[in-house]
Amino acid sequence: MERSAIVIGAGLAGLTAADRLVAASWDVTVLEARDRVGGRTWSDRAANGARIERGAEWVEEAQHELIALCARFGIELVRAGMSYHDRRPIGGPPVPQEAIVRGRAAVRDLLAELGDGAADLSVADALARLDVTDGVRTAFRARIECTAGTPATGLAATHLSMLAEAPDDADSLRIGAGSDAPARALAEHLGARVRLGEPVTALDIDPDGVRCTTAVGTYAAARIVLAVPLALLGDAPFADALPAPVRDAAAGFGVAQAAKLFVPLTGDVDPQAHLDAHRDYWVWTANEGDAGLRPILAGFAGSMPMLERLEVDAGPATWVERIGEMLPDLPLDLAAAGVQTWHDDPYARGVYSCVPPGSRPDGDALRRAHGPLVLAGEHTDDVWSGYMEGAIRSGVRAAHLVDPALPPPGPAAH
Numbered sequence: 147m148e149r150s151a152i153v154i155g156a157g158l159a160g161l162t163a164a165d166r167l168v169a170a171s172w173d174v175t176v177l178e179a180r181d182r183v184g185g186r187t188w189s190d191r192a193a194n195g196a197r198i199e200r201g202a203e204w205v206e207e208a209q210h211e212l213i214a215l216c217a218r219f220g221i222e223l224v225r226a227g228m229s230y231h232d233r234r235p236i237g238g239p240p241v242p243q244e245a246i247v248r249g250r251a252a253v254r255d256l257l258a259e260l261g262d263g264a265a266d267l268s269v270a271d272a273l274a275r276l277d278v279t280d281g282v283r284t285a286f287r288a289r290i291e292c293t294a295g296t297p298a299t300g301l302a303a304t305h306l307s308m309l310a311e312a313p314d315d316a317d318s319l320r321i322g323a324g325s326d327a328p329a330r331a332l333a334e335h336l337g338a339r340v341r342l343g344e345p346v347t348a349l350d351i352d353p354d355g356v357r358c359t360t361a362v363g364t365y366a367a368a369r370i371v372l373a374v375p376l377a378l379l380g381d382a383p384f385a386d387a388l389p390a391p392v393r394d395a396a397a398g399f400g401v402a403q404a405a406k407l408f409v410p411l412t413g414d415v416d417p418q419a420h421l422d423a424h425r426d427y428w429v430w431t432a433n434e435g436d437a438g439l440r441p442i443l444a445g446f447a448g449s450m451p452m453l454e455r456l457e458v459d460a461g462p463a464t465w466v467e468r469i470g471e472m473l474p475d476l477p478l479d480l481a482a483a484g485v486q487t488w489h490d491d492p493y494a495r496g497v498y499s500c501v502p503p504g505s506r507p508d509g510d511a512l513r514r515a516h517g518p519l520v521l522a523g524e525h526t527d528d529v530w531s532g533y534m535e536g537a538i539r540s541g542v543r544a545a546h547l548v549d550p551a552l553p554p555p556g557p558a559a560h
């Protein structure tokens with residue numbers, strides 16, 4: 147019992163924590179609600195057999211923990227032949243690339259000027275202060291609302307950093323075997339310690355240890371790592387058992403909403419990325435490294451109001467109709483399109499965390515131990531929240547909190 151731990155959630159965060167603890171000879175049980183591991187990484191196939199990523203897809207060069215995890219299991223990263231950051235605006239007046247590059251510099255200047263105060267201003271208010279053309283401002287707003295899955299009025303201006311940090315040119319990376327390959331590799335390594343189909347329904351946390359109830363049974367351990375998505379900390383069946391500082395901190399964050407689209411390609415096209423500046427979605431075609439084009443047009447639309455406008459709950463029809471109008475020359479099998487939403491997924495309830503203006507959530511409360519309880523998950527990382535990297539770093543931190551002999555995550559920068 148002394149060196150025993152229960153990990154709730156077999157996403158990258160929970161699996162990383164479990165992996166570290168097992169390496170330090172802890173007796174670990176991972177309880178996962180779904181019948182698969184990987185959580186918000188979920189690779190699948192489209193109607194034409196092409197790989198699709200229902201969740202995470204892009205790997206930034208600075209995602210060092212993720213890249214190291216892939217290297218450990220021999221999982222290859224492949225070049226896309228296009229840049230995740232460079233999306234040609236469509237659906238409005240043309241915006242020259244040089245104007246976008248100049249706009250990014252203006253964003254960097256504005257963030258430097260705002261300093262700590264960026265946390266109290268909304269993205270909408272900050273964009274209004276930028277000295278850029280209307281076309282650039284509209285493209286920036288669409289880019290941020292789409293990626294941060296929240297209207298610009300509901301986002302702290304700190305989210306502008308995603309523009310400021312964007313490299314001006316790059317050839318983006320993806321995980322060739324699918325974004326869920328690292329989670330699957332970790333789970334295979336952990337073996338029977340990972341128990342699928344066991345949603346945790348109740349928690350009993352006291353200073354001497356924890357008891358955890360699932361649909362299948364009850365588990366007891368000295369420590370617990372809670373690695374479920376942010377949205378569940380507020381209203382999961384076990385939320386009442388969480389300490390008030392944890393629930394208060396979680397309530398200070400926002401939950402982003404987004405959907406992904408998959409349309410099989412019926413012919414060869416160049417890798418490319420387009421941002422519909424009036425519908426807050428972007429679409430791309432991309433290579434599979436040297437193997438050439440992955441025969442799929444993928445899309446990502448963000449913010450709940452935009453998902454409602456695109457009527458994603460009714461399927462892909464409205465979204466693909468718009469794409470057919472915007473990009474009529476692409477060889478698309480519109481009838482075979484599919485869409486993935488996350489707001490209606492009971493074990494995610496959104497895509498990732500974000501920060502509303504003025505809320506200044508107490509992230510440190512999510513990064514320290516509360517008796518036997520430790521939290522993990524992308525939302526608990528201070529640098530890479532919202533990314534696979536943040537999930538892995540959080541798992542490393544959680545394992546360190548449980549067993550201080552294990553190392554904490556290293557320094558990180560975007």
Ligand SMILES: Cc1cc2nc3c(=O)[nH]c(=O)nc-3n(C[C@H](O)[C@H](O)[C@H](O)COP(=O)(O)OP(=O)(O)OC[C@H]3O[C@@H](n4cnc5c(N)ncnc54)[C@H](O)[C@@H]3O)c2cc1C
Binds near residue numbers: 180201373524532
């Ligand atoms: C559409 C989309 C696109 C994204 N794009 C990118 C990208 O391009 N690049 C990038 O780096 N990141 C991206 N991300 C973010 C990335 O996927 C996440 O940050 C990361 O995977 C989160 O990992 P996690 O372990 O914190 O949470 P999760 O992966 O959500 O894992 C939590 C686990 O807890 C389980 N769980 C929930 N409730 C219970 C319960 N009651 N009992 C037991 N288990 C439970 C869940 O089923 C899940 O498996 C994207 C995410 C989405 C959704």
